[in-house]
Amino acid sequence: MKEPARLNPTVIALFASIIGASLLAQDIPLPAPEISGRMPLMEALAKRSTVREFDSRELSPRHLSGLLWACFGVNRSDGKRTAPSTKNSQETDIYVILKQGAYVYDAKANKLNLVLLEDLRGLAATQPFATNAPVTLLFIVDLSKMEKGNTAENNAYANIDVGYISQNAYLFCASEGLVTGARASFDAKALGPKLRLRPDQRIVLAQSVGYPVPGANPK
Secondary structure: OOOOOOOOHHHHHHHHHHHHHHHHOOOEEOOOOOOOOOOOHHHHHHHOOOOOOOOOOOOOHHHHHHHHHHHHOEOOOOOOEOOOOHHHOOOEEEEEEOOOOEEEEEOOOOEEEEEEOOOOHHHHOOOHHHOOOOEEEEEEEEHHHOOOOOHHHHHHHHHHHHHHHHHHHHHHHHHHOOEEEEEOOOOHHHHHHHOOOOOOEEEEEEEEEEOOOOOOOOO
């Protein structure tokens, strides 16, 4: 009997890389957030802390979905969110920086929309301790979503709105045994072109999220 033809290992590797790239080059649907049975608020507040050490394990889809919903998800049928915003302008977009690429959170569809297939964690975290975190959230305000008027005033209000969202991330992490730390250390000049940001978009804050390093004590 004639032996079946064997594919060249190089050809197999090439097909595998093509298939892998096609799987990555798409949006990521998120599981529905689990919004019941969580830690009581006062206990989460007691556990809230800023951490500067992160395990490199990727965040589970369940944790990532819950994190983003807690930050700025849709929590009412009228489209309003888990964090307030000035005149309900909802001007803050959450860009999610993962090892495989950069995404923007689509709260209405509960998914991550692909922006770029490139590891930008080194630009989103210019301090060495943060580059190991599996997730970096970039809170980016879009002033075009706000009422026309005083730009300085709109920027001030937008900064406050980002603070609400960041605190939601802190409380979710405390309730789920995750660790997080907000910071202003990121390369805005390099990230702007990479993320195709417009002049009226501005990165306000970065926040690293991950699992605790085994044996480490939160500061």
